[in-house]
Amino acid sequence: MNYHQESYTGKITRKVNKKLRIVDVAAGRQKADLVLKNASYVNVFTNEICQGDIAVAEGLIVGMGAYSGEVEYDLSGKIVLPGFIDAHIHLESSLVSPKEFAKAVLPHGTTTVITDPHEIANVMGTDGIEYMLQATADLPVDVRFMLPSCVPATPLDESGAILDYRSIDSFYDHPRVQGLAEMMNYVGAINADPNVIEKIVAAQAHHKKIDGHAPGITGNDLNAYIAAGVYSDHECSTLEDAIAKIERGQFIMIREGTAARNLEALLPLLTPQYADRCMFCCDDKHPSDLLEKGHIDYQVKEAIAHGVDPILAIKVACHHAARYYLLNNRGAIAPGYLADFVIIDNFRDFRIEKVFKRGELMVEDGVVADFPAPEVDPYLVKKAHDTFHVAHLTAQDFQDPRPRGVIGLVPGEIASRDMGYAERIDTEKDILKIAVIERHKNTRHIGIGYLQGYGLKTGAVATSISHDSHNIIVVGTSEEEMALAANRVVENRGGIVVTADGTVTAELVLAIAGIMSDDTLENVNRDLEAAKAVAISQGVNPGIDPFMTLSFMALPVIPTLRLTTRGIIDVNTQQYI
């Protein structure tokens, strides 16, 4: 059926036809498509475990009670939960396509995620948003969107696109767009920057949500940020910060991701006083983390292990995000809700035995049923695989006779220290050269500086994952190796490259916008872990993640020193040094 040719009356009659069957099945006049017999299920409305058959028709739950169905599963002794919702994730952080991401999270019970495609939008602008919309259509994990609010992240960034409110406005009509993503420019919001305020106002004019990102702001600044129209925050790392925001009406997304982990600090929110205003999210989730730890299920398990009431933990994992985002047909087990189920053995072991999406059994004992990859417009596929516009680089491009600032790494942190100036590479003193190469518009802008504390003793490391503009970052023990590594990244149309002695010693190809792979999650993880091992074998300090650490080096909002395409900047003074 081509919905584009459908009239309004046609749409109504199509939906009536489906609804009539739903009512017939609910009333017991027709057999259900699926019945979960003898289920114990979490009732998020009465805050208790209920018993009964759960009947499904047309992908929706139609009733609980006594039913028979074409397909029946006896769930005696098991517990049925609503499918989990990740309230805020950048899908790109998984380094794989949305289909691969879905395959990875389904066994963990995730059936809906709300994504902010701001990584790809920084590379491809609105084409990147559209690419992700198409690449997530009809996946067995529903992917809903928040539109990137800060592209570029700062005026200092040379990104692939600049998105003002007009650029993104038409996306609000898309049925899977829920609002405006994390307003990272909280300084702009508090100071009534019209470019920030108009983005918020436009989202409100479309009756959409606006997510926040404002760690640690307090008092009247916090009032101003919320009064501007920001409804949530996922950056709380202290209980005090979270409670101040809840008091003023914000919803809190308790984050447990790869780069930032706040669950433990925020556990006291998971009590009847506050939990209504809380949901779970991961923000960023890297391949190994997805494969080893899991997803929202991990947060639920941890919460329960720390003594949180299991029913409350489940509500935080599904119902609250659904209500916040006005996704009224999910996050509960009741008539009219999506038949998204997670079947577990018990709350203590929390072994996920089956996962259903819209009434389809998608996971059984960890095995994911096959499903097609959404078709993306060939024009967009081509564009997504052609995002590097950089002329061939030579060692000469990285030469610089003048002294440059030295960024000092701090193990275990993404903040850096100001280590003065250097004039040349000195591996004995662990002084490496670092460069950021503008790669979107062939401007030949190359910012050069020095890095201390990385540890590399030979060769170079380059990556096109560099927040948020995703220019190429390269660190090397010589300018020749830097050129080799960076050129190889361009040749590969993106990814991570490690070189030594004039050859590539390890690489991960990320050909979708330079930040995601066309390969499987397992292969991406294998290549990534192998590259990490090679980088460490070439001297990188084992106490730091060789690539993630670099990926934050060009983000000019994290103190102290950062490197942009125009040189080293002191984040505190916002001055080039």
Next chain:
Amino acid sequence: MNYHQESYTGKITRKVNKKLRIVDVAAGRQKADLVLKNASYVNVFTNEICQGDIAVAEGLIVGMGAYSGEVEYDLSGKIVLPGFIDAHIHLESSLVSPKEFAKAVLPHGTTTVITDPHEIANVMGTDGIEYMLQATADLPVDVRFMLPSCVPATPLDESGAILDYRSIDSFYDHPRVQGLAEMMNYVGAINADPNVIEKIVAAQAHHKKIDGHAPGITGNDLNAYIAAGVYSDHECSTLEDAIAKIERGQFIMIREGTAARNLEALLPLLTPQYADRCMFCCDDKHPSDLLEKGHIDYQVKEAIAHGVDPILAIKVACHHAARYYLLNNRGAIAPGYLADFVIIDNFRDFRIEKVFKRGELMVEDGVVADFPAPEVDPYLVKKAHDTFHVAHLTAQDFQDPRPRGVIGLVPGEIASRDMGYAERIDTEKDILKIAVIERHKNTRHIGIGYLQGYGLKTGAVATSISHDSHNIIVVGTSEEEMALAANRVVENRGGIVVTADGTVTAELVLAIAGIMSDDTLENVNRDLEAAKAVAISQGVNPGIDPFMTLSFMALPVIPTLRLTTRGIIDVNTQQYI
């Protein structure tokens, strides 16, 4: 400013301009319009009483903390609550215009009501809905609409209009329309009647709410009703009924109105286990009840008096309805929310000292500030005052040689008994003649029957309030008196008339669609109470309400016998007798 000539960009810039000031005031860079100093206020998010100044700009709360303003009130020792919300009311039941209604409820702290204009819609169809939308524009009580779902109430009714889904569809675009009102035809919904289902589906297609009305249905029937797409219920009179609905995901509106009072039975819902899914409503509220008892404040006071946690009672009275209806900027005291405040002395006495609407002081010590009546299109005003299309009636019209069924009144109930047949009026045996006169389309349809238990000894009583079609109901001791009373109702363009000995002994004029007065609430109440006294002095049983009892006589959904414009029907068999 003529918003009809505003472009989208114009709308955004207008809102940006306002938002910039809000942020400036919140951040403390500009003075607030209003500050409630030293306030103790109910924080619905943290479930506690908080302290601080509450700052207001542009009608919105901008922050809590330390602020100064152009106008300041020291509220030391007082408690500030968010304005109350009535989740379901037929404004017409107050018998006055929306402006008069607003004047009556403001001193009780009501700042938002959700109305279903189904009384006027039964008379005037979509013109009636539009009349109410215009008559409620910019009132200091926000009036939001649910579109009537059942006009006429049943196929047996001869109403002024028949509204299918297409007739009401364009109203969903109106910014004050929240959805589809109480789906009273639950039998149709459960039995998958396409005319019912298409109304629900259309409301869902507009992402709107659908309210329910289904007393006592259970099991798979209840599943079917909810699976059809009905999200709430306000007809629960037992705890069991309410919990069955909450379990299946419905929201419960705890009703305390004039005709039906369910608060006491449903008090156990007001506990942490269930209260999240509950709100307050009155459904119908007659003049004396409004003047003497109050409104939502009455429910809050009663709940607290019965031991309910005051903060929880307040949440039920404002926040929960706001969230259910997606009115995201009210029902709480926090930045970005409407500056709708109720100031009380304490929870025990619960004396409402001040009421603010959008930052304006509207009530002080019971005195309501003056405000203009919304302007209604003259075409609609004229139409609303010309809804009687009935030829002059004579005694002959009420003559009938054949025996007719006798409706037996049951004191204290609206249900009736089947008392057999009668052939003539016999006041000795309390057998009166009753007639329903079709009054919308001059069909000359007059249904005739007999009534026992009413008690009238002389004259007649006629009313044009007769649910839901609002035809004229007349009861009399003679056909001449019946003609006199009914003709006088028509002459008055609606209302209530009592006659005796060939003259009008009391009357209440309701010239707006025959169901609402152009006069003040106080005058309407005075005339109504006077008419009641006259009717009782003419013999009407003092144990029944002389007019409300009659107003349900033509509603063919309440057992046992009812009188339609085509004669007496047995509601249980749906057969004319």
